[in-house]
Amino acid sequence: KAGVTQTPRYLIKTRGQQVTLSCSPISGHRSVSWYQQTPGQGLQFLFEYFSETQRNKGNFPGRFSGRQFSNSRSEMNVSTLELGDSALYLCASSPNENTEAFFGQGTRLTVV
């Protein structure tokens, strides 16, 4: 069974631009969560989707948004990029709500 796939693996963007990251969960998994990892703040929860509905949201500004499609694939979007948005963005997939979570390799975003 294929693992969680995140694309792209690396991305360089300029301040003010917007970016879309993609996550394909493990086949059959319905829950997808997103996390931001930075050296200063560690791993922080962004949001979680289950059956196309956002069920939980972390403490991030509205520039961070996401969605989930009917095939459980998810995207997250960051608009008006800031230098501080440079981070490793990790996606996690779970079979159902409140079950074990498996992570992808992440997308490393650099904002210049």
Add this chain to the structure above:
Amino acid sequence: GEDVEQSLFLSVREGDSSVINCTYTDSSSTYLYWYKQEPGAGLQLLTYIFSNMDMKQDQRLTVLLNKKDKHLSLRIADTQTGDSAIYFCAETYSSASKIIFGSGTRLSIRP
């Protein structure tokens, strides 16, 4: 409140056992996890334990949970150079679907 704490560094000799400790604050935790992260990589789920269990063993890994003290530990037997990584303790609880992570413990192996 939500808080997971763990020490930042641990150095062990190759072949010895490594014990990484973690404390958490939320008594309603349902799952407690250990993740491994190697340089430039994502998070690898090593093992997890339900909050109604005391111990779980999986090959070289042993997880111990002390619910009274809200203390979780990961023991790696016969530590090898390939075990060098950052280990994250994490919890999730039934009223929410997010995972709360500790700051990670960097495990280094001495020859």
